[in-house]
Amino acid sequence: MYTTLILVQTLNGLQFGIILFLIAAGLTLVFGVMDFINLAHGVQYMIGAYFAFAFTTWTGNFGLGLLLALPAALVFGLLLEAVVFRHLYDKDHLEQVLATFGIILFLNQGVKVIWGSSPLFVPVPEFLQGSIQLMDGFFYPVYRLAIIGAGLAVAALLYVLVNYTRAGMLVRAGATNAKMVAALGVDIRRLFMIVFGFGAMLAGFAGAMVAPILSVEPGMGDNLLILAFVVIVIGGIGSVRGAFLAALIIGLVDTLGRTFAGDVLRLFLDPGAASTVGRAVAPMLIYILMAAVLFFRPAGLFPVKR
Amino acid sequence: MLDTASPAATAPATPPPAAGGSAASAAPRPRLWRREALALALFAFFALAPALAQVGAEGYLLSLVIRAMIFAIAALSLDLILGYGALVSFGHAAFVGIGCYAVGILMAHAVPDLFVQLLVTLLASALFAFVTGAISLRTKGVYFIMITLAFGQMVYFLTTSLAPYGGDDGLTLPSRSTVLGTDVLENDTVFYYLVLACLVGVYALLRAIVGSRFGRVLRGTKENPVRMQAIGYDPYRYQLVAYVIAGMIAGLSGFLLANQLEFVSPAFISWQRSGELIIMVVLGGMGTLVGPIVGAMSFLFLEEILARITQDWKLIFGPLLVLVALFARGGILGFFRRAK
Numbered sequence: 001m002y003t004t005l006i007l008v009q010t011l012n013g014l015q016f017g018i019i020l021f022l023i024a025a026g027l028t029l030v031f032g033v034m035d036f037i038n039l040a041h042g043v044q045y046m047i048g049a050y051f052a053f054a055f056t057t058w059t060g061n062f063g064l065g066l067l068l069a070l071p072a073a074l075v076f077g078l079l080l081e082a083v084v085f086r087h088l089y090d091k092d093h094l095e096q097v098l099a100t101f102g103i104i105l106f107l108n109q110g111v112k113v114i115w116g117s118s119p120l121f122v123p124v125p126e127f128l129q130g131s132i133q134l135m136d137g138f139f140y141p142v143y144r145l146a147i148i149g150a151g152l153a154v155a156a157l158l159y160v161l162v163n164y165t166r167a168g169m170l171v172r173a174g175a176t177n178a179k180m181v182a183a184l185g186v187d188i189r190r191l192f193m194i195v196f197g198f199g200a201m202l203a204g205f206a207g208a209m210v211a212p213i214l215s216v217e218p219g220m221g222d223n224l225l226i227l228a229f230v231v232i233v234i235g236g237i238g239s240v241r242g243a244f245l246a247a248l249i250i251g252l253v254d255t256l257g258r259t260f261a262g263d264v265l266r267l268f269l270d271p272g273a274a275s276t277v278g279r280a281v282a283p284m285l286i287y288i289l290m291a292a293v294l295f296f297r298p299a300g301l302f303p304v305k306r
Numbered sequence: 307m308l309d310t311a312s313p314a315a316t317a318p319a320t321p322p323p324a325a326g327g328s329a330a331s332a333a334p335r336p337r338l339w340r341r342e343a344l345a346l347a348l349f350a351f352f353a354l355a356p357a358l359a360q361v362g363a364e365g366y367l368l369s370l371v372i373r374a375m376i377f378a379i380a381a382l383s384l385d386l387i388l389g390y391g392a393l394v395s396f397g398h399a400a401f402v403g404i405g406c407y408a409v410g411i412l413m414a415h416a417v418p419d420l421f422v423q424l425l426v427t428l429l430a431s432a433l434f435a436f437v438t439g440a441i442s443l444r445t446k447g448v449y450f451i452m453i454t455l456a457f458g459q460m461v462y463f464l465t466t467s468l469a470p471y472g473g474d475d476g477l478t479l480p481s482r483s484t485v486l487g488t489d490v491l492e493n494d495t496v497f498y499y500l501v502l503a504c505l506v507g508v509y510a511l512l513r514a515i516v517g518s519r520f521g522r523v524l525r526g527t528k529e530n531p532v533r534m535q536a537i538g539y540d541p542y543r544y545q546l547v548a549y550v551i552a553g554m555i556a557g558l559s560g561f562l563l564a565n566q567l568e569f570v571s572p573a574f575i576s577w578q579r580s581g582e583l584i585i586m587v588v589l590g591g592m593g594t595l596v597g598p599i600v601g602a603m604s605f606l607f608l609e610e611i612l613a614r615i616t617q618d619w620k621l622i623f624g625p626l627l628v629l630v631a632l633f634a635r636g637g638i639l640g641f642f643r644r645a646k
Contacts, residue, residue: 031448037448037451039581084628084632087632088631088632091631091632093394093448093451094388094394094584094588094592095588095631095632095635096631097581097584097585097588098584098585098588098589098627098628098630098631099627099628099631099632101581101585101627102623102624102625102626102627102628102631103624103628104624105620105623105624105627106620106621106623106624106625106628107624108620109618109620109621109624110621112618113618113621222578226455226459226577229452229455230452230456233448233449233452233453237448276467276469279467279469280463280464280467280468283463283466283467284459284460284463284464287456287457287459287460287463288460290452290453290456291441291453291456291457291460294444294445294449294452294453294456295441295444298444298445298446298449299449300449
């Protein structure tokens with residue numbers, strides 16, 4: 001029984017980590033390549049979820065909805081880049097915080113105006129409904145497995161793109177020294193635009209994928225944004241590989257911590273105190289982890305060489 | 307404040323005086339006076355506001371002004387490390403929260419005395435600032451932003467799990483703090499002037515700190531830490547002291563906030579609140595002491611005015627912030643200084 005719980009929670013943690021990776025991948029590239037603090041990255045995840053909802057309702061098919069939500073998220077990201085972000089690259093971090101915070105306010109309220117403030121639900125597509133038996137007495141929802149699979153596929157695709165294509169080479173070069181890349185004759189603005197649009201699409205994809213298992217509501221990206229920042233800082237800003245590893249660590253630590261912190265503490269404390277302390281410590285675990293990582297490795301686990 | 311006039315002379319024999327003086331030049335006299343004039347005008351406005359409110363408007367206006375003054379104190383404290391030290395703390399609301407919860411928890415244990423509560427507030431926020439600052443200041447730039455965010459989130463989640471003190475829902479206080487056993491703070495006018503006195507006191511303290519040798523070293527570290535190190539200063543120690551001072555002042559603002567609302571809640575500590583404090587400082591004009599006050603006032607007043615016009619005021623407020631970031635370098639103060 002207990003082993004099953006551990007297995008289920010490990011898979012849940014993995015699935016959460018994959019979603020975090022999809023959000024963090026774009027964030028770490030935008031941050032690493034353009035040195036741009038984009039607090040509005042979380043709302044792009046939210047927008048993806050709302051697009052998935054809107055298109056699924058419109059077409060009556062989640063697959064089609066997802067397929068339409070992706071280009072919509074891309075176009076939306078490019079639009080934001082052209083209207084606002086493009087003008088912020090030369091500003092300092094504080095002005096970027098100010099502007100992107102303003103965009104969070106605007107878009108959170110915007111979706112409230114359009115879709116209302118009550119949570120919306122997207123049905124799980126029919127062929128991915130139900131659970132499958134992975135082991136004796138161990139069932140797991142198919143859809144969550146599908147998220148893990150899709151996420152891993154995207155991670156692999158990203159790995160190939162970043163490491164084996166010309167655009168990926170420029171992105172890596174940009175993360176190391178954007179000025180030098182520009183000096184060598186690369187249109188850095190266009191590179192920024194591509195990275196930005198791609199990051200927005202990945203975040204939108206994450207939002208669309210979780211729409212059937214979480215409620216779609218205004219502000220749903222706010223807390224994930226902070227988690228994504230934790231991920232990219234632990235992984236090393238600008239490193240996709242670091243973001244992948246850190247996202248899985250954070251997903252697992254957070255999920256397992258919330259379930260088992262009390263049980264582990266019971267080994268040292270009496271049951272009452274253990275559950276109280278466990279409840280207090282569990283949500284703090286990832287931040288403690290982050291502070292510890294930064295204490296010992298001030299530039300994250302996989303620092304990008306500059 | 308006298309020592310602003312003689313930058314090098316006040317520095318005791320440590321480094322060569324010439325180098326100490328060149329690291330941070332004091333502002334020329336007239337400009338300083340003009341800035342002081344703006345601060346005095348603001349304080350005069352605050353001092354007269356209760357009288358004006360009695361003529362026309364309702365009591366809620368006064369509570370709005372109190373709120374603005376409390377957040378001005380918090381924003382001022384953030385500006386000490388952000389504007390003068392270039393340390394972008396994204397977890398500053400944690401200190402406000404520590405002040406709030408010091409009041410709330412002591413109240414719950416029937417210790418309503420103002421002086422005890424204030425002492426605990428200042429000690430707790432100083433201790434938290436010292437420990438987290440000592441760790442955070444090992445990192446630089448963006449990593450500093452993120453590690454302070456992490457500590458802020460820790461305090462946030464700690465307060466949500468404080469089940470005996472309300473947990474997620476927050477804690478309603480039975481009354482305001484008592485002064486020597488009397489409940490004089492229940493009188494809104496008395497409380498108003500207490501907050502104003504704190505604001506003026508904090509302003510004067512920070513003006514003295516910024517103008518002192520310590521303040522010039524801090525600004526020097528902001529401009530060029532390597533050079534400061536080369537001429538014999540240890541930036542880490544100065545930044546840590548500034549971080550602790552800023553934390554204590556923010557704790558004070560939390561103490562006042564809890565007393566004003568007679569309610570404390572984890573919502574005061576969420577990362578959005580820390581973001582709002584940064585925005586107040588940047589909006590008003592960082593690296594000036596009037597800026598944070600102007601920023602806190604504009605932020606809260608604008609929010610109030612827009613919320614009266616439409617329920618969806620964030621649709622207007624959000625783009626306004628974007629416009630300020632794009633076109634008003636140096637915030638509101640910078641904008642007007644250029645317009646002159």
